[in-house]
Amino acid sequence: MLEARLPQAALLKKIVEALKEMVNESNFDCGDSGISMQAMDSAHIAMCSLLLRSEGFEPYRCDRVISLGLSFSSLSKVLKCAGNDDVVTLKAEDDADTLGLMFESPKEERVSQFDLKLMDIDSDHVSIPDQEYDCTVHLSSAEFARICRDLSTFGASVVLDATKEGIKFSASGELGRGGILLKQQGSVDDSSPTSTRIEMREPVSVTLSLKYLNIFTKAAPLSEVVTINMSSEIPVLFQFSIGDIGHIRFYLAPQIQEDD
Amino acid sequence: MLEARLPQAALLKKIVEALKEMVNESNFDCGDSGISMQAMDSAHIAMCSLLLRSEGFEPYRCDRVISLGLSFSSLSKVLKCAGNDDVVTLKAEDDADTLGLMFESPKEERVSQFDLKLMDIDSDHVSIPDQEYDCTVHLSSAEFARICRDLSTFGASVVLDATKEGIKFSASGELGRGGILLKQQGSVDDSSPTSTRIEMREPVSVTLSLKYLNIFTKAAPLSEVVTINMSSEIPVLFQFSIGDIGHIRFYLAPQIQEDD
């Protein structure tokens, strides 16, 4: 049996909004150590994974492993019924065909109880090897979201060039060409948490689909900072932290870059 | 001849916005004691009535009874030309085919004069008997609007269960089922005006169409509180006060509740 209580429904809302653009349905795998999920998009091009550690809930109890087959659009509709400051409690029996969600308003004058139907979803877990990346860039997630949206008017793909100077996003198309450089700020003492910081072994240049980046940036409300991990010929990893509780990770393979 | 002056156009705007979703056109019946209206929706399922007492206007003058056949969508368009703080004056001759609306801005630097064409509308007044209800619930109109909107994603109808504990709204459908309980707060001394309060002779349970409730809640901007009057087998009455001036009332018959 699962019982997991989160003090703020807003967090769960943001998580589901971040996932539902890319994944229609998937299993939440609940176990002793917390809740995790892994899924590809319907075109099987990008992957995302979610981790919510048991320590993030209070209390958290899960006697044995349960797989909850969730439709994210349905879950999103149920969560719209929760106030941002409501306490949310998830409950599921071991062989449940519904997930129970209880929302309690801060002053407890409103208590809502929903039973969401679960689905049988086949899942084939891909084990993701731990990679060492040539370059890791920390930058403002809001700035990243804005750049991806802005450059989408120029073309379908963007080139990310990470050097010691900074990270540059370039796109070109019928309008012309454009490039946006975020300068490395890490050495400055008074840098804010969202200042661009780069750790690198060598410069990396990758070309990525803006369609997918614009899907990933739905996770920007979860975290002020996004971390981009890049090497030249393996999938790029975009990580958004979920407070101290866990994270959402997106993986996207670089396109073969054509010289022009 | 009618002449009626309201100090704030915002009030008349809200009244018309509350009515126009349900009623396309109806007669405003103007008499010595004020202005009233009664109308069914086009499907003849729900009814609404409006009362604006003469004391709410300053001045108010109406020598003899006049019926003003109004298109609410047209009246809404004219009122969009008024500032919220404009003084509005309604004028109509005894056999008028137009309603005059004058809007004066607070500093009188802008004066607008509109003549809205009137319509000939057949009206058959239903006399609504004064009912005693088994249960009367006072609750926040904003909360009520939110619950009706949220539960619409679950199903087409909602069950209202009023007990001493509180009022519960339940719906079910393909997603699963959901219930929202607003607890009675009346006994608490520091309760706010929008706290849920229940007066009852016996518990009542009725099933209602969410489509209509979502139409009624267009009146929520008029009043912080909505009062729901229920007995088991007669139409439920939803009342929104209009300051001290009057009220809008909506009536909706319960559906035959199917056990599931």
Next chain:
Amino acid sequence: MLEARLPQAALLKKIVEALKEMVNESNFDCGDSGISMQAMDSAHIAMCSLLLRSEGFEPYRCDRVISLGLSFSSLSKVLKCAGNDDVVTLKAEDDADTLGLMFESPKEERVSQFDLKLMDIDSDHVSIPDQEYDCTVHLSSAEFARICRDLSTFGASVVLDATKEGIKFSASGELGRGGILLKQQGSVDDSSPTSTRIEMREPVSVTLSLKYLNIFTKAAPLSEVVTINMSSEIPVLFQFSIGDIGHIRFYLAPQIQEDD
């Protein structure tokens, strides 16, 4: 070669938003004294002109006359990539087929460089004679925009009547008729900059297309005040100042007014 630097991208954004509703593409003519543009709408009914004096840039440099053929929808897309407070620098070579736009964020942590493709556009300059007008009205551009929008629900054209009392906007149609009078406030000492002021030799009445006025009012964010210059039988001139730098002017011929 052109090089022109503006301290705030917001100004250029507003200019392009003001123009692009009316004009798809046109030449920016750059010379020693600044940048100018003149264009008709696609139906050749209204005309607009833009002037940006060289003094408004810092620095401004233009060795010889250059005509930059711009698509305003494309330029608008590029400017969406600039922050409102970015410094923007325009650059073009003498025989350029692209316009360079550089956006630098205030703290210089973000530098964007765009190259927008230019177009070959035939332009036939109309020389606009300096007119003396019978009546000049200064009024709030926001109020003017609101009146034009509101009266559009009444009819396709509006009558402007300027007298010593004020300026009156009237329209009529199926709904009925409406008139909005803005009273002259000029004589009052504590009048605000957006108070209605009228300078006149004689009263003027003109009938104008609301469709075009609603296009012109896209320029309202540029200036708190619009100046309307009218005589009975020549095109009416609407002028929006661009700070101390220049202005946008719109010209629209009156319709033949039918008595009703």
